[in-house]
Amino acid sequence: MIKRWLKPGDILLIAMVVVPVLLIMPSLMQEAWNQPSGFFRGLARLAGVIGLSLMLLAAMMSIRLPYLDRLFGGLPRLWSQHRWVGFLSFMLVMLHAWGLSFSVITRGMEPAMTVLFPPLSYWPVWMGWLALALMVAFLGPTFRFAGRLNYQKWKRLHLLSAPATVAALAHTLPLATYPLVWWFLGALAIGAVIWRKVLSPSLGRFEYEVVEVNTLVRGVVEISLKPRGKPIQYEAGQFVYLTPFDDSLSNGVGEEHPYTLSSAPSDKYLKVGIKDLGDSSHAIQTIRKGSRVQIEGPYGDFYERHYPQKQQLWLGGGIGITPFVSGARDMAGQEKPAAQVHLFYLANDPSRAYFADELKEIAVKQPTFDLTLHLFREQGAMTAAFLQEHCPDYREREIYMCGPAPMINHLRALLMHEGVPASAIHFEVFDFL
Ligand SMILES: Cc1cc2nc3c(=O)[nH]c(=O)nc-3n(C[C@H](O)[C@H](O)[C@H](O)COP(=O)(O)OP(=O)(O)OC[C@H]3O[C@@H](n4cnc5c(N)ncnc54)[C@H](O)[C@@H]3O)c2cc1C
Structure with missing residues (x-):
């Protein structure tokens, strides 16, 4: 039963949080024991450590590497976890700031405010504030605090997660007991973002050409794609990111969207069935034969591989x-x-x-x-x-x-x-x- 819920990748994710916590635990216990108000300060630091680990984890989870997602039960599952990890990280970072000032509140309002807003020369704390402000800016729309946002705008806003991660690291590294751990996790997180945003668009995509556009009913087409070079290998039920480059399209040129492959892995051409559900899926209904598209993937772990022997x-x-x-x-x-x-x-x-x-x-x-x-x-x-x-x-x-x-x-x-x-x-x- 546990095997069905817990995927191998989950253990890796848990380790990324547990290791920093275990490392910092002895110093937190000592502080909680020896200092007045050490208990709240310790809790606040713990919240900060877990919050940053989760933030870095969320950045790592945003990587898109074909087949790697299967360790985590497929990309949709990984991304739903990414959302929760990001949300939890945000809550813990808030708790971290609030807890640190609360730990000195018995000494009066002024020390509590100074903990939060020290002189500008104490820049690591201001880096922490910058990270938090950026988190508010890009997480707000994700959790629809102010209603639903257009997907492409949301994606652009989400790019703020990169400077937020750098600011959070700049806050932590000068103050950390074990900076090496943060250097390591930070490098993985930043590496994942660089792959996804900078390298993957040129190194991770395959060139295809539209060879047939079959209108199934009004508002639904099935497009057949022929590889211009190396084809992707996939299993039934997987999906890809498709980026069209047909300049005649009224929308979505150069924009990637996820579509499930409707072809069988042994078919000569890749096929995707696309329903008009919004701007770019509407425009793509009229994509021209011979036009170029890029395919990234395959992703997903939907079915077939699980328990194939079962009915x-x-x-x-x-x-x-x-x-x-x-x-x-x-x-x-x-x-x-x-x-x-x-x-x-x-x-x-x-x-x-x-x-x-x-x-x-x-x-x-x-x-x-x-x-x-x-x-x-x-x-x-x-x-x-x-x-x-x-x-x-x-x-x-x-x-x-x-x-x-x-x-x-x-x-x-x-x-x-x-x-x-x-x-x-x-x-x-x-x-x-
Ligand atoms: C794993 C997966 C497989 C899919 N397979 C198919 C398929 O086989 N056939 C098909 O017609 N549709 C499929 N979709 C849905 C398809 O990706 C969206 O309909 C399309 O991206 C909408 O883009 P738009 O600009 O036309 O619509 P918009 O007006 O931007 O949005 C319409 C809806 O699509 C969602 N959406 C928009 N862009 C994306 C995106 N990049 N990723 C996820 N959701 C998005 C929006 O949140 C909204 O709910 C799949 C989606 C996912 C997540």
Whole structure:
């Protein structure tokens, strides 16, 4: 059970926080013991140490390296952890500042204020303030304190995390008991950011060319891409970052966006199914054949690799059907796939089930693949009775879901109510990372 929740990379992440804490612990205990008000000061320093470790960890976690993300259960999981680590770091850094002034409050307001706002010559403390101010600026929009921000603006604002990290290190290094630890963690954090922002756009991307644009229904296209050089290697269910360079596009030229590959790994061309969900996904519907795109990836650890021997239930809705299309196309090409799969394709009505014909054909030819269509307009929301009728052993299967957030929430609640353990349910939502 623990193996299902705890990924190998998690142990590495925990060690990055535990090691600095263990190193500083003896000096904190001594201070707490020997000095009046040492207890609060010790706690404040501890909050600072954990806060900075988490901040550096968050920077390291922002690295995007194909396959490395699998150690952490895939990029979406790693990034959701990154958000929580960043948030926790912010809270602890606040606690650090507040705790240090609180530890001397018994001596009066003036010493408490001087701890927080010393003379300007005591610059390490002012570096700490700079780091905190920058954190407020870039974390506020992440946690939507002032409503939702446009993704590209949010991304630009998030670049402030780099100077915030440098300022936090400049605050800590002159005051630290073990500066070597911070030099080491700081180098990893800054290295990760340099890779992601400076090196990866030129070294980490593959050149492709659009060879076909197939309109599936209004607002959804499937684009086929031919490698201009070395192709990427991937597994079914993985996703890539796609950057188009077609100057005729009204939006999103040179902008990277994540899209799941709908092709099978053995296919000649890469394929991505794209639904018009915003400015750039709307513009890309008219991308021209022959235009250049860059691909970065593959990322994700959605399915197939987990427990392939077990029977599987796939639930895909809307454009969230793409990882399953890739999986089904992959199975179609195999003589005897390891898993027995039942796919439920959830669509509003038959006209929106744009991959249904091809999936039906695969189901006819491949005995290990079953397909059931569920139409929301006719049948309402998915029910346990519907699942039971078409796939009686669904509770014993390993379950993979992908689709809009309301669909995932509904299905998760339903499955758990029916006694499916949460650890057997895997899902991906195509949302803000
Ligand atoms: C792992 C993953 C796989 C995906 N696979 C597919 C797919 O196969 N087909 C498909 O049509 N869509 C897929 N998406 C969603 C797709 O990335 C967004 O629809 C697209 O980036 C929207 O960009 P936009 O400029 O058109 O929309 P915007 O107007 O910028 O935003 C519309 C919505 O998309 C989100 N979004 C915007 N940019 C990004 C981004 N870079 N990363 C994550 N979310 C973003 C926004 O938060 C908002 O919810 C996937 C998303 C993720 C995270």
